[in-house]
Amino acid sequence: MNKRIRKKKHKGEYQCYCVDLVATIIKGFDVDKFWDDYIEAVENNNCLCGGGIVGNTLDMTIDLGIKMNNPLNNKDGLENWLKNDERIESYNFGDIIDGWYEYKIKV
Numbered sequence: 627m628n629k630r631i632r633k634k635k636h637k638g639e640y641q642c643y644c645v646d647l648v649a650t651i652i653k654g655f656d657v658d659k660f661w662d663d664y665i666e667a668v669e670n671n672n673c674l675c676g677g678g679i680v681g682n683t684l685d686m687t688i689d690l691g692i693k694m695n696n697p698l699n700n701k702d703g704l705e706n707w708l709k710n711d712e713r714i715e716s717y718n719f720g721d722i723i724d725g726w727y728e729y730k731i732k733v
Contacts (some may be wrong), residue, residue, distance in 0.1 A: 633638070636692075636724075636727075637690070639693050640692050640693065640694070641692060641693040641724055642692055642726055643689075643692070643722055643725075644689050644723050644725040645687075645720055645722050646685075646687050646720035647684070647717065647718070647719055648683065648686075648712055648720075649683070649715075649716065649718075650684075650714070650715040651679070651713055651718035656672045657679060659728060664684070667707040668688065668704065670703070671700045671704045672691055672695070672700050673688050673689060673691065673700050673704060674689040675687065675689070684693060688701075688704070698733065701719070701722075703720075707721070
């Protein structure tokens, strides 16, 4: 498969890595401030996200980027932010999946 077709079909080096994230926020913190900080952390790690906060639970799908841009470094940066944020009670990442074809990626 040539490069143009791989890019069009999101295959090979253009494969999109995504991961689900569920985090519990400690009650009593300003959710709007947390939301702003979280979005900034996602953007600083060159990721995109979709989802929301219900009660004190953050439920997101995170687009880590394409394979040739080393998306696992983006996940590590976001995980470090979650570890160091005092407002996070717990968090859990799901399996890394292909963002277009939704199958589990062996890392």
